[in-house]
Amino acid sequence: NRVTYFLALETSCDETAAAVFTDELQVLSSVVASQTDLHARFGGVVPEIASRAHLRSLLPVVDDALARAHIGLKDIGCVAVHNTPGLVGALLVGVSAAKALAFGLGVPLIAVNHVASHIFACRLAAGRDIFPCVGLVVSGGHTALFRCDTALSMELLGGTRDDAAGEAFDKVAAILGLGFPGGPAVEREAAAGNPKAHDFPRSFIHDGRLEFSFSGLKTAVMYACHGQDVKRATPPGPGQKRADLAASFQSAVVDVLAMKCKQALRKTGLARLAVGGGVSANKPLRAALEAMCKKEGADLFIPPLSLCTDNAAMAALAVEKWKQGAFAPDDLDAEPNWL
Ligand code: KG4
Numbered sequence: 001n002r003v004t005y006f007l008a009l010e011t012s013c014d015e016t017a018a019a020v021f022t023d024e025l026q027v028l029s030s031v032v033a034s035q036t037d038l039h040a041r042f043g044g045v046v047p048e049i050a051s052r053a054h055l056r057s058l059l060p061v062v063d064d065a066l067a068r069a070h071i072g073l074k075d076i077g078c079v080a081v082h083n084t085p086g087l088v089g090a091l092l093v094g095v096s097a098a099k100a101l102a103f104g105l106g107v108p109l110i111a112v113n114h115v116a117s118h119i120f121a122c123r124l125a126a127g128r129d130i131f132p133c134v135g136l137v138v139s140g141g142h143t144a145l146f147r148c149d150t151a152l153s154m155e156l157l158g159g160t161r162d163d164a165a166g167e168a169f170d171k172v173a174a175i176l177g178l179g180f181p182g183g184p185a186v187e188r189e190a191a192a193g194n195p196k197a198h199d200f201p202r203s204f205i206h207d208g209r210l211e212f213s214f215s216g217l218k219t220a221v222m223y224a225c226h227g228q229d230v231k232r233a234t235p236p237g238p239g240q241k242r243a244d245l246a247a248s249f250q251s252a253v254v255d256v257l258a259m260k261c262k263q264a265l266r267k268t269g270l271a272r273l274a275v276g277g278g279v280s281a282n283k284p285l286r287a288a289l290e291a292m293c294k295k296e297g298a299d300l301f302i303p304p305l306s307l308c309t310d311n312a313a314m315a316a317l318a319v320e321k322w323k324q325g326a327f328a329p330d331d332l333d334a335e336p337n338w339l
């Protein structure tokens with residue numbers, strides 16, 4: 001019984017990533033090259049720049065992942081790639097490279113859904129089965145709750161009507177002049193602020209629907225920051241006002257996410273919550289979810305930071321598909337939209 005080595009690629013947004021893992025879910029290496037510096041001066045991810053940077057970085061990142069795993073390309077028995085959802089030009093770089101590698105090596109290719117992988121990151125980190133569970137994916141592109149009966153079956157319980165939670169963090173960071181990426185900057189700023197200074201809206205919080213809306217919250221922060229004259233406004237600069245705005249905003253997002261997870265647990269009758277995506281790196285969110293799960297008698301699974309934000313190790317979900325023989329067709333394409 002020989003072990004099979006998987007090489008996985010991730011290029012859906014602004015991280016170029018490769019990982020090597022085995023069919024027993026042992027992660028041998030996980031390399032992430034961030035493009036943050038390239039996008040920072042534009043205040044957000046620029047799709048064309050992202051695609052070009054993936055082209056430049058992908059093969060060096062693959063070489064690095066193989067070297068760290070102490071294996072060569074010839075040892076790879078399966079290639080996996082996130083082909084959906086994401087920026088189409090960015091996804092195409094990974095998909096094209098994965099197809100070429102699989103074809104060249106004569107090994108199967110497996111297409112993996114990036115959002116399903118974010119939930120699977122919890123399974124990887126836990127080292128044991130976590131299904132069935134409620135899955136929450138909170139990232140720059142997604143905020144959605146799922147019923148996950150197995151690693152590969154996700155039923156959407158509800159998503160966002162407008163902005164994703166991470167997008168709201170990024171936009172509020174821009175309003176407050178905190179730079180890009182916004183999530184970690186807002187979290188740092190919020191640490192010195194009063195979360196009760198502003199009573200920002202918590203959309204649908206007492207409403208049974210498992211849906212989210214963050215664009216009104218972002219607008220409320222903008223008016224609280226600048227008054228009515230938002231067009232000519234400049235960011236507030238350091239001080240208590242800025243910290244209070246950040247803390248009050250963050251507390252609104254955290255309250256909504258924790259409440260909706262609680263409602264999803266009750267609605268499904270499940271007693272496990274798995275959380276993934278970049279926003280799950282947020283410490284106050286982790287603390288709120290821990291407290292909520294404890295009260296509800298549910299088990300909480302949140303991966304360590306390196307598995308929360310975009311990476312290729314979470315594509316170990318490919319192993320589940322591989323066991324079923326669910327290989328990708330030769331004409332596999334990038335699919336920007338999924339939900
Ligand atoms: O999962 P991810 O790396 O990429 C996507 O698939 O979108 O998530 C990136 C998002 C960004 O919007 C970023 O601002 C947010 O996650 N983020 C955070 C934190 N770290 C990253 N949001 C809040 N608090 C954080 N500590």
Ligand code: ZN
Pocket residue numbers: 114118139277278309310
């Ligand atoms: Zn992601």
